[in-house]
Amino acid sequence: MTRPPFLVTALETGIHDRGRFDCGVPALNRYLREQVSQDIRRRVAACFVALDDSQRIAAYYTLASASVPLTGLPDDLRRKLPRYGAIPAIRMGRLAVDREFKGRGLGGALLVNAMRRAVAAEIPGAVMVVEAKDPQAAAFYRHHGFIDLRDAPLTLFLPLSSLR
Numbered sequence: 001m002t003r004p005p006f007l008v009t010a011l012e013t014g015i016h017d018r019g020r021f022d023c024g025v026p027a028l029n030r031y032l033r034e035q036v037s038q039d040i041r042r043r044v045a046a047c048f049v050a051l052d053d054s055q056r057i058a059a060y061y062t063l064a065s066a067s068v069p070l071t072g073l074p075d076d077l078r079r080k081l082p083r084y085g086a087i088p089a090i091r092m093g094r095l096a097v098d099r100e101f102k103g104r105g106l107g108g109a110l111l112v113n114a115m116r117r118a119v120a121a122e123i124p125g126a127v128m129v130v131e132a133k134d135p136q137a138a139a140f141y142r143h144h145g146f147i148d149l150r151d152a153p154l155t156l157f158l159p160l161s162s163l164r
C-alpha cells in the first residue's frame with residue numbers, strides 16, 4: 001500500500017474528522033460529512049476509513065448486506081448456486097479516496113480490505129456487488145476483476161467463494 005502506512009478501521013463519528021475529506025465528488029464528501037452517522041445508527045451501512053499517521057481520513061468505504069438476482073449472474077456461476085430468485089451479497093455502496101492520496105494504490109488496497117472483511121463475515125454473501133457512479137468508476141472495478149451484472153448498467157459483482 002502507498003506510504004505513509006494507513007490504518008483501516010471502523011469510522012468513529014465522534015472522533016474522526018470528516019470535515020476535511022475531499023475526494024472531488026461533492027456527493028461522496030457530503031455523504032461522509034452528513035449522512036453516514038445516521039446510516040450506521042440505523043444499521044443501513046457500516047463505514048470503514050483509512051487513517052494516515054496524523055489520523056486524517058485518506059479514504060473511506062461502506063458495506064451493507066444486499067441481494068442480487070440470480071438471472072444477473074453468468075451461466076457458469078449460476079449453475080453452482082441454488083435456484084433461489086436472489087442470492088445474498090455484500091454491497092460496497094461507496095468507495096472514495098481523498099484527492100491528496102489518489103493514484104497511489106489506496107483505492108485498490110481498500111477494495112482488497114473490503115473483500116477480506118466480506119469473506120470473513122459470519123453472515124455470508126456469495127458475491128460482492130458495487131454500483132459504479134459512472135463509466136470511469138466501472139472501469140476501476142473491472143480493472144480489479146469485477147464483472148458486469150446482466151441487465152443492470154453500472155452494477156458489477158465479484159464472486160466471493162473463489163476468494164476463500
Ligand SMILES: CC(C)(COP(=O)(O)OP(=O)(O)OC[C@H]1O[C@@H](n2cnc3c(N)ncnc32)[C@H](O)[C@@H]1OP(=O)(O)O)[C@@H](O)C(=O)NCCC(=O)NCCS
Pocket residue numbers: 023024025028094095096097098101102103104105106107108109131132133134136137138139140141143
Ligand atoms: C476510483 C478511486 C476510488 C480510485 O482510487 P485510487 O487510490 O486513486 O486508485 P489506485 O491508485 O488504488 O488504483 C489502483 C489500480 O486501479 C487503476 N485505476 C484507477 N482508476 C481507474 C479507472 N478509472 N479505470 C481503470 N483503472 C483504474 C490504477 O491504474 C491502478 O492500477 P494498477 O494496480 O494496475 O497499477 C478514486 O479515484 C476516487 O475516489 N474517485 C472518486 C470517487 C469514485 O469514483 N468512487 C468509485 C466508486 S462510486
